[in-house]
Amino acid sequence: xxxxxxxxxxxxxxxxxxxxxxxxRYREIIRMGRDLPTFPEEHRLEKNKxxxxxxxxxxxxxxxxxxxxxxxxxxxxxxxxxxxLVLAVYSGHTFDAIIATPATFVDGLGLGQHLSQSRANGxxxxxxxxxxxxxxxxxxxxxxxx
Amino acid sequence: MSAFDIERVRAQFPMLSGREGARxxxxxxxxxxxxxxxxxxxxxxxxxxxxxGTVRRGIxxxxxxxxxxxxxxxxxxxxxxxAREVNEIVFTRGTTEAINLVAxxxxxxxLKSGDEVLVTAMxxxxxxxxxxxxxxxxxxxxxxxxxDDSGQLVLAELDRLLSPRVKVVALAHMSNVLGTxxxxxxxxxxxxxxxxxxxxxxxxSAAHMPxxxxxxxxxxxxxxxxxxxxxxxxxxxxxxxxxxxxxPPWQGGGDMIxxxxxxxxxxxxxxxxxxxxxPPIAQVIGFGAALDFLDGIGREHLAAHEHGLTDYATGRLHxxxxxxxxxxxxxxGGIIAFVIDGMAPYDIGTLLDxxxxxxxxxxxxxxxxxxxxxxxxxVRASFGVYSTRADIxxxxxxxxxxxxxxx
Numbered sequence: 001x002x003x004x005x006x007x008x009x010x011x012x013x014x015x016x017x018x019x020x021x022x023x024x025r026y027r028e029i030i031r032m033g034r035d036l037p038t039f040p041e042e043h044r045l046e047k048n049k050x051x052x053x054x055x056x057x058x059x060x061x062x063x064x065x066x067x068x069x070x071x072x073x074x075x076x077x078x079x080x081x082x083x084x085l086v087l088a089v090y091s092g093h094t095f096d097a098i099i100a101t102p103a104t105f106v107d108g109l110g111l112g113q114h115l116s117q118s119r120a121n122g123x124x125x126x127x128x129x130x131x132x133x134x135x136x137x138x139x140x141x142x143x144x145x146x
Numbered sequence: 147m148s149a150f151d152i153e154r155v156r157a158q159f160p161m162l163s164g165r166e167g168a169r170x171x172x173x174x175x176x177x178x179x180x181x182x183x184x185x186x187x188x189x190x191x192x193x194x195x196x197x198x199g200t201v202r203r204g205i206x207x208x209x210x211x212x213x214x215x216x217x218x219x220x221x222x223x224x225x226x227x228x229a230r231e232v233n234e235i236v237f238t239r240g241t242t243e244a245i246n247l248v249a250x251x252x253x254x255x256x257l258k259s260g261d262e263v264l265v266t267a268m269x270x271x272x273x274x275x276x277x278x279x280x281x282x283x284x285x286x287x288x289x290x291x292x293x294d295d296s297g298q299l300v301l302a303e304l305d306r307l308l309s310p311r312v313k314v315v316a317l318a319h320m321s322n323v324l325g326t327x328x329x330x331x332x333x334x335x336x337x338x339x340x341x342x343x344x345x346x347x348x349x350x351s352a353a354h355m356p357x358x359x360x361x362x363x364x365x366x367x368x369x370x371x372x373x374x375x376x377x378x379x380x381x382x383x384x385x386x387x388x389x390x391x392x393x394p395p396w397q398g399g400g401d402m403i404x405x406x407x408x409x410x411x412x413x414x415x416x417x418x419x420x421x422x423x424x425p426p427i428a429q430v431i432g433f434g435a436a437l438d439f440l441d442g443i444g445r446e447h448l449a450a451h452e453h454g455l456t457d458y459a460t461g462r463l464h465x466x467x468x469x470x471x472x473x474x475x476x477x478x479g480g481i482i483a484f485v486i487d488g489m490a491p492y493d494i495g496t497l498l499d500x501x502x503x504x505x506x507x508x509x510x511x512x513x514x515x516x517x518x519x520x521x522x523x524x525v526r527a528s529f530g531v532y533s534t535r536a537d538i539x540x541x542x543x544x545x546x547x548x549x550x551x552x553x
Contacts (some may be wrong), residue, residue, distance in 0.1 A: 022500050023547070023550075023551055026497065026500070026551050027551055030551070030552065054492050054507065054508060055490060055492040056522075075490050075492075075522075076490035076492040076493050077489075077490060077493050077552055078490075078492065078493045078496050078497075079490075079492065079493075
């Protein structure tokens with residue numbers, strides 16, 4: 001993987017900035033949510049629910065050779081789109097890169113105040129969970145090599 | 147038709163007219179909290195700037211003047227609810243604290259193991275959890291009066307549920323989701339015949355219709371200033387004198403005692419027995435201005451205005467394909483909860499917000515009711531004294547736009 005997390009965020013911001021008008025930006029987010037891979041039903045568990053979201057959000061991750069692969073879902077189309085943005089940025093990267101790279105794309109997408117205040121829609125809770133998975137997998141990996 | 151000039155009313159609300167640089171606000175969340183008229187904002191600010199003093203503690207003139215104004219609001223509140231005596235009005239932090247006060251003081255001293263508290267299926271969490279905590283502590287149980295599909299209480303079940311074990315009946319005057327106005331006087335009559343006391347949660351009714359606690363016949367009536375065009379942090383507990391008089395204090399502190407010793411303390415009579423510590427003085431004074439404001443318009447006019455809006459909104463919302471309204475009780479108040487098939491309430495609320503339209507989305511602190519309605523959450527539009535048909539038109543147009551984006 002040559003593209004860094006920072007590269008992906010910059011590309012995402014650039015793409016959204018070419019979309020004029022809030023309605024089309026939301027349409028794009030919702031479209032990205034529709035393109036999310038189907039969430040595996042065996043992971044739709046209480047322990048995979050992200051707390052602090054106004055809608056229901058599920059996030060699951062598995063480690064693979066030092067990298068983290070995420071799957072996510074929500075019952076709200078906009079939130080599902082936000083998950084898709086987060087996963088497009090972070091999924092498939094190394095533990096260290098995920099832990100070290102802050103999410104800067106949220107403010108750059110030209111979305112309304114509502115979405116930028118990420119606490120309300122659970123975006124910050126989601127981002128925190130993404131990092132926690134990477135931290136946990138890294139700790140497990142270190143333990144195994146010791 | 148409203149019997150007052152809505153544009154003149156709106157002009158008194160800075161949030162609707164005077165926000166420089168901000169886009170026009172379509173505020174449809176008055177069931178959560180109401181906007182404030184200039185007279186309320188000024189009353190609170192002027193008190194801090196010119197007349198500030200503590201109450202019931204000072205020898206100096208400012209304190210005595212503040213005390214007179216503070217007690218003056220108690221009299222306004224008495225008159226507003228048509229209580230018999232001014233001593234029946236206790237200031238609390240709000241509806242939630244008022245219910246907790248009754249549950250902890252009255253509830254804990256009266257309820258015994260095996261007793262019951264009867265609530266309804268449409269209660270706000272404040273009128274469920276406060277009782278549940280006390281029931282758990284004393285070994286009492288919470289029972290529930292069901293509702294029908296139109297969102298009305300099933301009164302046919304009431305007498306069966308009113309066993310001699312029921313000591314308290316706690317119910318909403320107006321549902322914060324369905325808008326249903328409950329037949330409180332009838333429930334109170336039957337509850338009293340069965341030997342129970344009655345608490346009425348007036349959070350949604352107090353600012354929207356005439357309230358007469360003597361006519362309702364309830365023992366307790368509770369409401370919040372911030373839903374009544376007044377400041378946050380203040381509420382009223384009305385308690386019938388004989389009942390309040392027999393209740394032990396709940397919170398201890400300054401101003402609620404007669405004498406304090408390390409062995410024994412004697413307590414003030416109501417209402418001071420229940421007002422421990424320095425109260426929210428400026429907010430109470432602002433609340434007084436809010437009560438004057440509402441009475442100046444006249445609550446019967448207000449109720450007519452909001453009923454007109456509710457009828458208009460119900461008709462217009464049905465133009466939106468797939469939209470379902472919860473609650474169709476005759477004479478319902480200005481609260482309309484709805485869902486649109488195939489669309490998450492969160493998405494609807496977010497996209498309305500983008501258009502400057504403020505609605506509530508969620509379970510509205512009524513999860514048992516959501517379960518009864520078979521939904522996890524709804525969108526809720528609710529009206530206040532300043533709401534107009536134009537607000538409703540904006541909502542309907544906004545929903546059409548939302549559908550365009552989401553489908």
